[in-house]
Amino acid sequence: MSKIKSLTKKQLFLPIFSMILVMLVNVIYDIACGNPPLSFFQIATQTTTSGNTILFGRLIDVLNRGSEVAILAIGMTLVVSASAGTDISVGSVMSLSGGLCCMLLAGYGVTNVSEYKVPLIVGILAGIALAVVCGIFNGFLVAYLNIQPMVATLILWSAGRAIGLLLCNSAIVYVRVPSFQFLGSYCGFLPTPILVAALCILITALVLKFTAVGTFVQAVGINKKAARISGFNSSKIILICYAVCGLCAGIAGIVATSRIYSADTNNIGLNMELDAILAVALGGNSLGGGKFNLAGSIIGAYTIQAITTTLYALKVSSAQAPVYKAIVVILIVVIQSEPVKAYFKKLSAKKAAAKEAN
Template identity: 55%
Template structure:
């Protein structure tokens, strides 16, 4: 019983349980869900598709986790920033011919331009939140509203196609590798972020500022700079995710790239057991939450649910999962466990 209590008290227990439940449902609804086939040295299957399609969401969830932890707010502009980053990259490759001709590898130039734009957007949000003390929801609403308009201006209101094989590698497969490239990009982002947070004091600083920014400032921490950096990093993550999304469809579609991704990223953070009030965070919890959301989406598609109806079913499941992780449900669970322990103790006394 003590072992069970330790397991259930583990911070990632509920996120992992929720993911396991979603995956178990697939055994009943879609018997072929876990089947993996190999074609031309590349792995295919529903489960591979879940891991692959969740890559952008995992990257966004990493950046969103740090933003939520430091500022007790969310960045609702990450989907629009993805569209802006993709538009800028395609503009450099297709529209900015002088820049392309002046550089030996235009794809790298376009990729760097997208990342720089993502960081600039993140810095803009960070300045409004950290320095100007504007509510995060209101501050990021500016780019949420204007971001796709900016992307439309960059692409002149058209879908910009890039017919270059090297451009497709980031969203498809690198020859010789059995898994899609986005999976490796997502793993790299998570590992690098974990190393930075664990090997430096930045992770502790972020949590400290999120718990009490005034107290952190009194002990010498530059809370304004820390919050600013988390938003800049979130913008960088959005830029990377935008490049992957753009590479998947070989084009910059300002209207659809990253559409509603900010909502899924926030949900991934919440499903990962992180408090949206800031403070302590679990990066792996957010990653698990991202895979849970994508597994749920893929499950609904496999069950022939139309794209228009998916948000309804997803909302119902998310409400149940969030309710299971709520403090009130935790109190109820503790009461039930307490009653069970007391009844068990009484039965032992009666036997004795």
């Protein structure tokens, strides 16, 4: 009993618990439909028309489609931790970086090309660099001008997508070159986005483990003034966090663009900022800043994708899916809220008292 109690107190308990819950729904649904009960976890190989062998299955799909949100969640976790606010511009920045990349590769005003104007790497790096610049802009406003993060990032939320549309001349720019599709399709038998996300997570995890950056960020998030007095350059740390968030948005934007080998500026990253913030919250991180848990955010990101995939498997249309998503979100955050936790604690204390009385 006490083991279970200590387990439930761990910060990662709830994110993992909700993930398991989502999978359980899948299993129950499959049993109800007469499918093999574990079809959610089945991973099979398939040979595509071009002769490649690839992995497929719902689990792979969740990992694949959840890549962008997972990448965004890395940056968002740092931003939330350091500045006690959210960066709502990431979705627009994604679309902006994708737009710039495609615009450079195709040339301004051209909507359909089958060969590059500039080398692929230039386009990708330019897109990511622009995203980092956006992040630095946000960070400057938040760190040095003390503007509330949400208002500061509201600027790019509105302008990012609009500038992206201007860059692409308000059209969808197609880049029909196979090498451009690499980042969004398959690398060997695994979908490349999974590898990109894994790489991003790995690098961040290593940096956090072997340097003191994580501690710095948390110190600034818990008390900016105290951190400054104890010798940290608080503003610089916040600025760096926003820059990293921009970097993540840029990478996610390139992956999303590569997936559809076109810059659909109106739709890339639409409402993605909400998913990223949700991932952070589901991971058991407080949106009020301070301590953070990267693993929680990542699990949260994939949980969101698992919910979405499950809903599609349950034959809910994509337009109606948000209803169920909202209910799940409410349930999870209510369970995690302080008053509810306190209520359960009181309940169990009462039970214990009753036992003692007997």
